[in-house]
Amino acid sequence: MSSASSPAPSNATSADATPPLLDIRDLRLDFMKDGRALRAVDGVSLRLGAGEALCLVGESGCGKSVTALSIARLVPSPPARYAGGEIRVNGSDVLKMSPRELRAIRGGVVSYIFQEPGSSLNPVFRVGAQILESLKLHRPEAANEEEVLRLLRLVGIPAPESRLRDYPHQLSGGMQQRIMIAMALASHPRLLVADEPTTALDVTIQAQIIELLRELRRQIQMSLLLITHNLGIVGDLADRVAVMYAGQIVELAPSHTLLSRPLHPYTRALMNSVPKLKGQVGRLSAIPGNVPNLGSFPEGCRFHPRCPQARPDCSTQSTQLLEVEPSHWVRCPYWST
Amino acid sequence: MSSLPPQPSTPLSPWGLFWKRLRRHRTAVAGGILLIFLYGVSLLAGFVSPYRYDHLDKERSFHSPTPVRFSGFWPAVERFRKVSDPATYEAVAGDLKPLKFLVEGEDYTLFGLLHLKRHLFGTGDPDYPVYLLGADQFGRDILSRVLYGSQVSLSIGIIGITLSFSLGMLIGGISGYVGGTTDTLTMRACELIMSIPGLYLIMALRSVFPSSLSSTQVYLLIIVILSFIRWASSARVIRGMALSLRERQYVLAAKSLGQTPLRIVVRHILPGTFSYVIVAATLSIPYYILGEVVLSYLNVGIQEPEASWGLMLNAAQNYQYLQDYPWLLAPGGAIFVTVLAFNFLGDGLRDAADAKAG
Numbered sequence A: 001m002s003s004a005s006s007p008a009p010s011n012a013t014s015a016d017a018t019p020p021l022l023d024i025r026d027l028r029l030d031f032m033k034d035g036r037a038l039r040a041v042d043g044v045s046l047r048l049g050a051g052e053a054l055c056l057v058g059e060s061g062c063g064k065s066v067t068a069l070s071i072a073r074l075v076p077s078p079p080a081r082y083a084g085g086e087i088r089v090n091g092s093d094v095l096k097m098s099p100r101e102l103r104a105i106r107g108g109v110v111s112y113i114f115q116e117p118g119s120s121l122n123p124v125f126r127v128g129a130q131i132l133e134s135l136k137l138h139r140p141e142a143a144n145e146e147e148v149l150r151l152l153r154l155v156g157i158p159a160p161e162s163r164l165r166d167y168p169h170q171l172s173g174g175m176q177q178r179i180m181i182a183m184a185l186a187s188h189p190r191l192l193v194a195d196e197p198t199t200a201l202d203v204t205i206q207a208q209i210i211e212l213l214r215e216l217r218r219q220i221q222m223s224l225l226l227i228t229h230n231l232g233i234v235g236d237l238a239d240r241v242a243v244m245y246a247g248q249i250v251e252l253a254p255s256h257t258l259l260s261r262p263l264h265p266y267t268r269a270l271m272n273s274v275p276k277l278k279g280q281v282g283r284l285s286a287i288p289g290n291v292p293n294l295g296s297f298p299e300g301c302r303f304h305p306r307c308p309q310a311r312p313d314c315s316t317q318s319t320q321l322l323e324v325e326p327s328h329w330v331r332c333p334y335w336s337t
Numbered sequence B: 001m002s003s004l005p006p007q008p009s010t011p012l013s014p015w016g017l018f019w020k021r022l023r024r025h026r027t028a029v030a031g032g033i034l035l036i037f038l039y040g041v042s043l044l045a046g047f048v049s050p051y052r053y054d055h056l057d058k059e060r061s062f063h064s065p066t067p068v069r070f071s072g073f074w075p076a077v078e079r080f081r082k083v084s085d086p087a088t089y090e091a092v093a094g095d096l097k098p099l100k101f102l103v104e105g106e107d108y109t110l111f112g113l114l115h116l117k118r119h120l121f122g123t124g125d126p127d128y129p130v131y132l133l134g135a136d137q138f139g140r141d142i143l144s145r146v147l148y149g150s151q152v153s154l155s156i157g158i159i160g161i162t163l164s165f166s167l168g169m170l171i172g173g174i175s176g177y178v179g180g181t182t183d184t185l186t187m188r189a190c191e192l193i194m195s196i197p198g199l200y201l202i203m204a205l206r207s208v209f210p211s212s213l214s215s216t217q218v219y220l221l222i223i224v225i226l227s228f229i230r231w232a233s234s235a236r237v238i239r240g241m242a243l244s245l246r247e248r249q250y251v252l253a254a255k256s257l258g259q260t261p262l263r264i265v266v267r268h269i270l271p272g273t274f275s276y277v278i279v280a281a282t283l284s285i286p287y288y289i290l291g292e293v294v295l296s297y298l299n300v301g302i303q304e305p306e307a308s309w310g311l312m313l314n315a316a317q318n319y320q321y322l323q324d325y326p327w328l329l330a331p332g333g334a335i336f337v338t339v340l341a342f343n344f345l346g347d348g349l350r351d352a353a354d355a356k357a358g
Helices: A064-070 A099-105 A127-138 A145-154 A173-186 A203-219 A231-237 A255-260 A265-272 B014-023 B026-043 B142-178 B180-195 B198-208 B215-245 B249-256 B261-297 B309-315 B319-324 B326-353
Strands: A022-033 A036-048 A053-057 A080-089 A110-113 A191-195 A223-228 A240-245 A248-254 A322-325 A328-330 B068-071 B074-084 B088-098 B100-110 B114-122
Touching: A022 A064, A036 A064, A036 A080, A036 A248, A053 A064, A053 A231, A064 A080, A064 A191, A064 A223, A110 A173, A110 B249, A127 A145, A127 A173, A145 A173, A173 A203, A203 A223, A203 A231, A223 A231, A231 A255, A240 A255, A240 A265, A248 A255, A248 A265, B014 B026, B014 B326, B026 B142, B026 B326, B068 B088, B142 B180, B142 B215, B142 B261, B142 B309, B142 B326, B180 B215, B198 B215, B198 B261, B215 B261, B249 B261, B261 B309, B261 B326, B309 B326, B319 B326
Parallel strands: A053 A223, A053 A240, A110 A191, A191 A223
Antiparallel strands: A022 A036, A022 A080, A240 A248, A248 A328, A322 A328, B068 B074, B074 B088, B100 B114
């Protein structure tokens, strides 16, 4: 079972020579509450190579954001505490870094964009100044107005010269998210982490932002870690998909494989709850129950109370993430049924 | 019906909105204009006042105010005659001397650079003094001393809030952002400072320093002492605001770009507290003005022959003097007007900063 804790590298040939851009190994993170440790991330392992796009999918509260924020150690601790594991960025462990080394990683290697663009921009500064601040931190030699304009053009902002001196509240949500992306790209990161970048936007704007991210990936060789609970955008953007439930990865597969043939009951349930354009129109199927609260995860398989295919031994037998088909990992012993 | 020009579609910046709401507040605008006037006159004190603050005239002790008469259309002052020796004066009817403008008089220095002789007004004749607000025990013009004194009393507030709020913002901001043990220690230190009775601390600190300090040194000492007591309360409020501001997503965004903690505090936390700081600072300027008054009144502030409003009131504390020479209370009027103007302006700023009230 030793292979269970380290799912397949993205690219088997490059794994030996150079360390992968991101290598999370058996990450465990607790939140301390009233002296009790509540496990929020439990043994997550992920690898992401240069230029690769990975999608992290799951319901709210399953540990996606905490995992993603951990890459640059942005989870405030306390209350968070890392109980074990490693997060290797370019081969060095983020969890062992000094504050100075961390600041070099943040923005320099990993950049973030967040869910609510409106609240990610400081309301009292002009957007041009905020992009300039990002440049000053990581590329001081390029901290000038021409570079800011180039970035604004790169993220598809029309008439960037007139937008430079706008305040964030003068821009629409889609424009604000483009500004955020420009800020994140200003430092030339190797990995862009997008934490539900479209959740707060209109559907049409969502499509534009997704299109922009895909276009940017093509133009600049950059890895992408996309967090979403929208399975609809998974196939558009990601090479691979990891489905998380209750702090664990329950299924990990190339995106086309996962979308066409989901194996874990939770993934199937998620996909059934997406409205379809074709076929009979009926009530949407929802997954019964809620994600269990932190600290009260059920024994055995954590999904079994909500699982339509649960068997008696699901509540006792703990589950392992196993490679059931080439590069297709599932945490369910009854995946084939 | 003339068509209106197209309005700009861009919404106002936060400062634009703030300014717009402030202008609607009549009393605040009046207070602001009055303060601009007071500070302007204070800067030009040497020029506006007819005498120097230390111009002595023993012959005219407690001279009563000389009202402005008119000789034709031209303003003039009467000559006064001493009636009895403990200082009673009487106008000599018909003996008028016209006032001159830009008249040559005693030397003074403007802005610490310009050595000038011309004063805004005066008679140019020592036999016809101009005491618009009367004279004190030593025959010094009270108006001139109020004007010179305003340089101390008005600047002490501005420098005081600058000191105490910079300290309060930096310490409060760091304390709130960093949190944990740093926060606990800083806040306990603030509480300690706040629990010391201010007046006694001032008296104690003042007595530690030699009594032979120059007026400038005393002036600086007063500011430092008053700011030292005052920063703790602003630090506590700012720390509370920082606790809430640090949870904002743009702080996380700045952190995710690798910004240093100090820069995050200065660039992203503290600007969010400006609306509070501007209001609180304006409303706490009177505290410094009154603080100086109290200290000078207790003889631990500005020393004679320099002028400050508190020191001048000190001379008016004798009941007999007050009854006979009520014009000695003129600096009290100046304090009243200034404090009121600051409070009006502060009220308006608070309403303008609070968008919900607008």
